[in-house]
Amino acid sequence: MSRTFVIEAVMLAVHGQLLMPGRPVTYVIPYTSIQELYxxxxxxxxxxxxxxxxxYVKQKIRELIAFFEESFNKKKIEKALSMPWRKSPPLPINEHVSLMIVFAVDTEEYGESFDPxxxxxxxTAMKEQAALLTDQLEMLDRIVDAGVPVEAYDVEDFEFAIDGDYLV
Incomplete structure (x- = not known):
């Protein structure tokens, strides 16, 4: 069974271990974080x-952009951009990792404590009922302090998060 995480696209470039999990993983990525890659x-x-x-990371960012711009993947992403909160069909990266792009919309619900x-x-994590994976410890602290009802993990705890046995 695949474990689902919500992440920013740049994390795939910065944290290579995310592309080599011990079991199947699906990453749900808000489209605006793909735009941030550019x-x-x-x-x-x-x-x-x-x-x-x-x-190295900038090379990986170029590779990710090229992946998202591949004709087949681009068509899948464009399909998601037709309506708010719509997800693309899966974009397989390798045998254990697939990506889904979501056309997320910032409703400013958490605007005072969090950036867009x-x-x-x-x-997205709330809507998908998926865990959020980040390398920003201060964001994790703000999630806890604000009482945001979302499961969130530090990327350093990725292996624990895959098993679902470790909750921040």
Whole structure:
């Protein structure tokens, strides 16, 4: 059985272990986080602290963009963009990982505590009844402090999250 997580697209570039899980995983990605990849690709600001890691992650971002722009995948994504909260059909990355793109809409429900992409991640996790996976510890703290009713994991606890035995 596949485990479902809501994540930002850039996390697939930054955290390579997400593409090599021990069991099947589906990542639900808000479309705005894909748009963010284009901004990160053209930015001269470093994404990672070490120059070597930064070059590597920017290459992975280019690969992700190319994946999303492949004709077949692009058609699936465009289908999701026809209506708010619609999901694309699965986009398989490998035998254990598939992506689903959702046309999430920021309703400003959590606007005071979270930025628009964070709000989309939270709302998507709630709508999909899926766990949220992030590398932003301060976001996890704000989720707990705000009493947001969503299951959330730190990416460092990914293996525990796959098993569903560890809750933040």
């Amino acid at each position: 901004e990160l690709q053209t930015s001269h600001e470093p994404i990672m602290l070490s120059p070597e890691d930064d070059v 992409i964070e709000t989309e991640l939270i709302l």
